[in-house]
Amino acid sequence: MKPRERLCLLAVHAHPDDEASKGAGTIARYSAEGVRTVLVTCTGGEAGDILNPEADTAEARRDLARARLAELRESAAALGYSRVCLLGYRDSGMPESEHNRHPDAFVNAVPAEATERLARIIRAERPQVIVAYGEDHSRYPHPDHIRAHEIAVAAFEWAGEAAGPPGGAPGGGEPWKPSKLYYVGWSGEMIEALHAAFERAGLESPYREWIRRRPVEPRRFTTRIDVGEFLARRRAALLSHRTQIRPDSFWLRLPDEALREAWPYEEFVLARSRARDAEAGGGWETDLFAGLRAPVSRGAR
Numbered sequence: 001m002k003p004r005e006r007l008c009l010l011a012v013h014a015h016p017d018d019e020a021s022k023g024a025g026t027i028a029r030y031s032a033e034g035v036r037t038v039l040v041t042c043t044g045g046e047a048g049d050i051l052n053p054e055a056d057t058a059e060a061r062r063d064l065a066r067a068r069l070a071e072l073r074e075s076a077a078a079l080g081y082s083r084v085c086l087l088g089y090r091d092s093g094m095p096e097s098e099h100n101r102h103p104d105a106f107v108n109a110v111p112a113e114a115t116e117r118l119a120r121i122i123r124a125e126r127p128q129v130i131v132a133y134g135e136d137h138s139r140y141p142h143p144d145h146i147r148a149h150e151i152a153v154a155a156f157e158w159a160g161e162a163a164g165p166p167g168g169a170p171g172g173g174e175p176w177k178p179s180k181l182y183y184v185g186w187s188g189e190m191i192e193a194l195h196a197a198f199e200r201a202g203l204e205s206p207y208r209e210w211i212r213r214r215p216v217e218p219r220r221f222t223t224r225i226d227v228g229e230f231l232a233r234r235r236a237a238l239l240s241h242r243t244q245i246r247p248d249s250f251w252l253r254l255p256d257e258a259l260r261e262a263w264p265y266e267e268f269v270l271a272r273s274r275a276r277d278a279e280a281g282g283g284w285e286t287d288l289f290a291g292l293r294a295p296v297s298r299g300a301r
């Protein structure tokens with residue numbers, strides 16, 4: 001296989017730690033299979049709080065961006081990422097926070113310019129598959145997550161066009177059209193399964209409120225990746241983010257064995273596809289590269 005044809009998966013995340021909580025097992029799985037995996041983190045997480053008292057040191061307080069970058073690198077290594085790219089924007093903070101007004105905040109970036117930065121990485125890496133966030137941010141309306149979604153969709157569309165996005169520079173590199181764009185998310189079915197697992201284990205479920213409200217799902221999930229063998233890596237990635245995740249966090253409370261039994265999957269919506277035969281015949285798609293892998297040689301038969 002020519003180097004150019006190597007399978008590559010590129011994930012777009014808003015902050016250091018998002019890569020550990022959204023689709024992390026999937027990255028660990030594809031990395032272990034030899035797929036090139038590229039992480040794009042849009043901001044440095046500067047506006048985050050130190051949520052773990054054990055990591056609340058003078059050093060972390062003095063330079064949170066530096067502490068979070070070190071955590072990000074450790075997490076990415078645990079997941080097997082081939083490369084970590086920082087898009088270079090500042091964390092915009094939650095809606096209405098003073099961080100929103102910082103001129104370097106991601107939310108204040110010119111969309112075409114941010115798209116062009118991402119498109120440049122896409123052109124250099126030539127991923128067949130891009131994983132990003134969906135358009136529904138009602139569960140977590142962070143401005144950086146909304147912006148990360150917008151630029152991922154725009155870059156998916158424009159990285160293959162020599163002209164570049166409207167209002168943006170044409171950008172460097174040879175145009176490259178990624179084949180599939182996925183949104184990573186949590187289905188209601190997954191939350192129900194995890195809720196039940198918490199109850200079975202006699203633990204307080206963090207999903208009680210969701211179960212009570214049962215919001216309508218905006219999109220049908222199309223794709224389920226079995227990450228049962230990669231839960232330890234996902235846990236290691238989460239634990240890397242010492243300033244953000246307490247050891248007693250709900251993310252870590254269920255043992256991997258209970259998780260594997262309750263819900264060994266990560267779920268995705270196939271949002272855009274240029275691949276042939278991308279739609280699995282009514283059932284669950286079980287591979288992000290479905291329809292993109294080289295066919296098995298017929299001559300061998």
Ligand SMILES: [Zn+2]
Nearest residue numbers: 014015018142
């Ligand atoms: Zn985030």
